[in-house]
Amino acid sequence: MPPIRMWKPEDFRLDPSRPLYEQFVEQVRAMIARGELEPGTRLPSVREAAASLRVNPTTIMKTYQELERLGLIVTHRGQGTFVTEDEAAIGSSRRELAREAVARLEETARSIGLSLDQLLALAREKE
Amino acid sequence: MADMRYPDFNIPIVAATKAPAIRCVDVTLRVKKKLVLDGVSFEIPAGSLAGLLGPNGAGKSSLMRILTGMFPPDSGRAELFCAPAGPERLGVLSFLPDRGQLPPYLGAGEWLRLAAGLYPDWSEARMEELIVKLDVDRGQRIGSMSRGQEARLQLLTCLSRQAPIIILDEPFAGVDMVSRESIAQAVVGELADGERTFLIATHDIREMENLFDRIVLIGEGRMLGCHDVEALRAGGRSVESCYRDVFA
Numbered sequence: 001m002p003p004i005r006m007w008k009p010e011d012f013r014l015d016p017s018r019p020l021y022e023q024f025v026e027q028v029r030a031m032i033a034r035g036e037l038e039p040g041t042r043l044p045s046v047r048e049a050a051a052s053l054r055v056n057p058t059t060i061m062k063t064y065q066e067l068e069r070l071g072l073i074v075t076h077r078g079q080g081t082f083v084t085e086d087e088a089a090i091g092s093s094r095r096e097l098a099r100e101a102v103a104r105l106e107e108t109a110r111s112i113g114l115s116l117d118q119l120l121a122l123a124r125e126k127e
Numbered sequence: 128m129a130d131m132r133y134p135d136f137n138i139p140i141v142a143a144t145k146a147p148a149i150r151c152v153d154v155t156l157r158v159k160k161k162l163v164l165d166g167v168s169f170e171i172p173a174g175s176l177a178g179l180l181g182p183n184g185a186g187k188s189s190l191m192r193i194l195t196g197m198f199p200p201d202s203g204r205a206e207l208f209c210a211p212a213g214p215e216r217l218g219v220l221s222f223l224p225d226r227g228q229l230p231p232y233l234g235a236g237e238w239l240r241l242a243a244g245l246y247p248d249w250s251e252a253r254m255e256e257l258i259v260k261l262d263v264d265r266g267q268r269i270g271s272m273s274r275g276q277e278a279r280l281q282l283l284t285c286l287s288r289q290a291p292i293i294i295l296d297e298p299f300a301g302v303d304m305v306s307r308e309s310i311a312q313a314v315v316g317e318l319a320d321g322e323r324t325f326l327i328a329t330h331d332i333r334e335m336e337n338l339f340d341r342i343v344l345i346g347e348g349r350m351l352g353c354h355d356v357e358a359l360r361a362g363g364r365s366v367e368s369c370y371r372d373v374f375a
Contacts, residue, residue, distance in 0.1 A: 016336055016365035019357050051315045054308065055337040056176055059357075 002042045004080075009053055020055060021062040025070075028063065032072055032083055033094045039085040043073065146209045148173040148292050148324035149194065153203035156189055156348075163189045164200065165348040171341065173208075173291070174321050176314070178339040178366070179328040182374055186348040187328040188225055191296050194326070195222045207292060218248065221288045223281055225296035225328075231270030235263055235280055239287075246288050254287040260313050275306030282310055286317055292324050293317070299331045307334050314338065336366035344373050 012027050014020060031037040043049070046064065050057040064081060067073040071089035075081045084090065102116070109119035149171040156164040164186045171177045179187050192198060193205045196213045205212040207219050229238055243249045258265065261279040269277065282298060295314075299307050311334060317323055329335055336356075344352040351373045359369055 014337065017360060017363055017368060019360045020337060021357070047316065050318075051312045053337075054311045054315060056340045056356075057315065057318055057321075058340055059337075 002040060002082075004042045004044050004048075005037065006044055007049055007053055012053070020059045021066065024059065024063040025066045028067060029070070029072065029093060029097065032090060033097055037083050039083055039087070039090065041083040043081045043083065045080065146173065147171060147206075148175070148208060149177075149326060150206045150209070151190070151194075151203065152206075154190070154193060154200045154205050155202045156186075156193065156198075156200050158189075163348050164193075166203070167345060167348070167350050168203075169343050169350065169353045171324060171326060171343075173324050174318075175341050176318050176325045176338055177327070177341040177343060178332075178335060179326055179343050179345070180330075180332065180366075180370055181345040181351075182330075184347075185345045187345060188296055190345070191222070191294055191326075191328060195220060195294060219290055220292040220294055221285045221290040223285045223293075223295040223298055225300065227281060229269045229277065229280065229284075232268070234266060234268050235272075236265030238269060238280070239265070239284070242284050242287070248289040250287055250289050253289070254283065257283045257286055257313060260316065261309055273303070274301045275303040278302045279306055279310065282313060286313060291322060292326070295325065295327045295329075297328055297330070299329055299334060307331070311335065311338060332367050332370055339366065342366060342369070344370070346374060 012024065014023055028037065043064075044052065046057055046060045049060045053060070064073065064075075068075065070093060071086065072084055072093055073081055074084050105119070106116050109116050112119075114122065147170040150169075152168050154164050154167040155162070167186070167190060179190070181187050193200050194207070194212050196215075196217055199205075199213065207216050210216060233241070239254060243251065243254070257263075261283050263276075263280050263283055267276070269280070272280065278298060278301075282295070285293060285295070298310055302310065314325060314327075315338060318325060327335065327339075339356050342352075342354050342356060344350075344354075352369070354369065356366060359366065364372075
């Protein structure tokens, strides 16, 4: 059985005025996308994660439920929770993250009257 | 499952998890002529980790004393699992009083043996687990402990019982950062079983705001709000900003 990847409060940046589970989902998704959490990594139990991060266990429970719904983690009864080894699921999550990032950037471009291409071209222009 | 019971108390677990663990209805208390609590009403569902927040003199400790059966309210009802709070309900709750003191002449281990004999719901297994988690040295004399060490021993005493309701009055007051962290961690570890309910009075919003799932705000003896914390955050507010809006 692979060793558990334990979390410390420093591993996450939390904004106290946004739902915490949403932020954990985003940040764990990013860890998986950039390969910091490798496929098959064993995650701490809800109780262990809540205690080491000093958050309410319900928050971790909701985080795991959402990550499971996204197909990024799997729970094997009696063995624990693991990062999925399904490369297709990880790939589609990365694609989704990329789309979301582009959508945010397009929004920024629109707010200053530019298309996405114009925004990138302008940012790369030399003085 | 239906006939599992907490040892030594007659509370069926099934009933205990459905009823609100704590309910106050219009609780009013006068001390001499002063109105200390003025129509306080709220509910804490079983399995919650609730914060009781408010400035000094808001009535938090008085409310906790009513819930722990030290005195009854002048009017209104304070209930634990739907039965009135009072000395006969002491078995369902474990209380850590504000500025409580343990006998200074005892060693930590001697105190724990004494406590084990005192409480019918004491769990040796839980105590052993918590001694490690809270890093308590059995050989140390209580009189020679720092505030943080004594606070950890008090919490250890409180959590080694199996009572389903835990009430902590300012568990962090004067406690160093490392002790705060291990106290917060022990509280979460206990909660994850889902069978215990915590009500914690604190000023220390920063240390605890990620832990609470519900907050009860009182000021000058009056109820100033009772919120589901994730619902607050979904509306873009933090526990701290809510506290400031109410009290600043």
